[in-house]
Amino acid sequence: MSTRGWSGEASEILRVDKGFRLADVDPGDRPGYDGDKKSGQKDLAVGIESLGQLQERLFAESRTGDTTDSVLLVLQAMDSAGKGGIVRHVVGGVDPQGIALTAFKAPTDEERAHDFLWRVEQRLPEPGFIGVFDRSHYEDVLIGKVRTLAPEQEIERRYDAINEFEAQTSASGIRIVKVMLHISPEEQKERLMERLERPDKHWKYNPGDVDERMLWPRYMDAYQTVFDRTSTEVAPWHVVPANSKWYARLAVQELLLKALEAIDPQWPAADYDIEAEKKRLAAS
Amino acid sequence: MSTRGWSGEASEILRVDKGFRLADVDPGDRPGYDGDKKSGQKDLAVGIESLGQLQERLFAESRTGDTTDSVLLVLQAMDSAGKGGIVRHVVGGVDPQGIALTAFKAPTDEERAHDFLWRVEQRLPEPGFIGVFDRSHYEDVLIGKVRTLAPEQEIERRYDAINEFEAQTSASGIRIVKVMLHISPEEQKERLMERLERPDKHWKYNPGDVDERMLWPRYMDAYQTVFDRTSTEVAPWHVVPANSKWYARLAVQELLLKALEAIDPQWPAADYDIEAEKKRLAAS
Incomplete structure (x- = not known):
């Protein structure tokens, strides 16, 4: 089933399946979407409405204890790939009362003391x-x-630990949508340069960004291993080409919409006597 | 200084000063704003932009350690007075990355075990x-x-404890904006009745709402005491007439805007050598 400008299911087209090779993905591509930037922005605006409505229904259902469903969007990317833009333009369209956002930084000492x-x-x-x-x-x-922030053996252990953790999480009712925003090193260079050129963007630039950038091939290898080891049936990865910001936003919105549509939340029935309450209220 | 459709400073007009009497406030009033609903909605849209920009600058400044400033909006009201609408339509216009929202419910056992x-x-x-x-x-x-969830003496102690807590909080750089959304009991009756009449609103209705409603005069007394005891110079209360939803949203937005404008956040200067970084990036 195609929706809006999509020629197929974004969740299938972008999904990391067996044999996937990150090196084969063109960050400038816009797989599955036929429209141009203008129609993409229009579709994004329409989708914001739908996403908000679906989330409100999900929230309503959860309040009456009729469901334990929720959705978890996991965003990973190289610096400047557009995670912030996804949060602002995709997630930001939803009522803040229904959003639980966490920006993970380098772990604190307390966090480091735990698994x-x-x-x-x-x-x-x-x-x-x-x-x-x-x-x-x-x-x-x-x-x-x-x-090499941890011994090789420990890193190795973590892939399985992640799969087990995500399987449990998924079984508890949390639909996990894992997304890697994929930009090219050339695109990153332009974006970082823009941060250096605009005084209102200086704060977003960190010299450490270039240090990480110099390790680009090693990061791509590490992502490939992540995909090989942790793209599972209950929590598959999606690689979203992100040189076009508008495409990446639309694609992530589409993944979220499909996750919510699969839950298909309904307005819960009243767990009180509606007519009796009307009388009580009228008399109050 | 008047801004947009305001004939004066909303923060002064709505502020609870010595001698304030809640009973004198008409919940249907729209103090300080001269425009109608249409211009109010237009001003709200303009304000969303400004609020977002100010918050981003505040956030930027905090990242470089140049400031410890933040803003805290405290929302109190009788049921259905529109807290949710404020969160959705005023706070919801700001990048979620800059918002820390907490909806306090009845305390848990763990919370009850503490002060x-x-x-x-x-x-x-x-x-x-x-x-x-x-x-x-x-x-x-x-x-x-x-x-009477706590002994009278304990309730009495709390007003001073709150003032001390808010004074410390304020001294740490948090600007506290306290708002009571004030609706009339007649308006509440209509809003609750609407929840009973619309299947997509049934989940928002709770029979306990009518129980609290029956104690309306006692709640107004309790609010009056709150205003008498805790409207301080560093953390004054504002009573916002809220029978007009559009007015209440605009007024709370204005209070937030003024709090941020008073901080007057600036884009922080780069704490690295911009030209050296440009070269390093270009060579990478």
């Missing part, structure tokens, strides 16, 4: 919410691996 | 954020008083 999944578990969305992880437990097998 | 301010302290906004409390520590002297 790497400890801080993540605490931030899983409650029923009815759309949770968003801006970075996640995958940092522990990305920068963790590239920078 | 009433314990759970509130943990939810204070970090520098750079706009924190929003949907209900707050004031519940402990509102429903807490009306329903």
Whole structure:
């Protein structure tokens, strides 16, 4: 079934299946979407409405205890790939009362004293919410691996730990939507340069960004291993080409919409006597 | 200085000063704003842009450690007065990355085992954020008083404890904007009746709402005491007539805008050598 400008299911087209090779993905591509930027922006605006309505229904259903469903969007990417733009333009269209956003930074001393999944578990969305992880437990097998922040054996252990954790999470009613925003190194260079050129963007630039950038091939290898090891049936990865910001936003919105449509939340029936309450209210 | 359709400073016009009497406020009034609903909605849309820009600058400034400023909006009201609409339509216009929203429910057992301010302290906004409390520590002297959930002496102690807590909070760089949305009991009856009449609103209705409604005069007394005891120079209360939803949203937006304008956040200067970084990036 195609919706809006999509020629097929974004969740299938972008999904990481067996044999997937990140090196084969063109970050400038816009797979599955036939429209241009203008129609993409129009579709994004329409989708914001739908996403908001679906989330409100999910929230309503959860309040009466009729469901334990929620959605968790996991966002990973190289610097400047557009995670912030997704949060602002896709997630930002939803009522803040239904959003649970966590931006994971380098772990604190307390966090480091626990298993790497400890801080993540605490931030899983409650029923009815759309949770968003801006970075996640995958940092522990990305920068963790590239920078050797943990012994090789420990990194190795983490892939299985992640799969087990995500299987449990999924079984508890949380639909996990994992997204890597994929830009080209050339596109990143332009975006970082823009941050250096505009005084209102200087604060977004960090000299460390270039240090990481110099390790680009090693990061791509680490992502490939993440995809090989942790793209599972219950929690598959999606690689979203992100040189076109508008396409990436539309694609992530589409993935969220499909996750919510699959839950198909309904307005819950009243768990009180409506007519009796009308009388009581009228008399009050 | 008047801005947009305001004939004066909303923060002064709506502020609870010595001698304030809640009974004198007409919930159907629209003090300080000369425009009609249409111009009010237009001004709200303009304000969303400004609020977003100010918050981004505040956030930027906080990232470089140049400031510890943040803003905390405390929302209190009788049921259906429009707290949710404020969160959706005023706060919802700001990038979710800069918002820290907490909806306080009846305290859990763990929370009850601590002082009433314990759970509130943990939810204070970090520098750079706009924190929003949907209900707050004031519940402990509102429903807490009306329903005698604590001994009279303990309720009495809490007003001073709140003032001390808010003085410290304010001194730490958090600008506290306290708002009571004030509707009439007649308006509430209509809004609750609408929830009973629309299947997509049934989940928002709770029979307990009518129980609280029956205690309306006692709640108004409890609010009056709150205003008498806790409207301080560093954290004054504002009573916003809220029978007109559009006016209430515009007024709360104006209060937030003024709080941010008073901070007057600036884009921080780069704490790195811009030209050296440009070269390093270009060579990477």
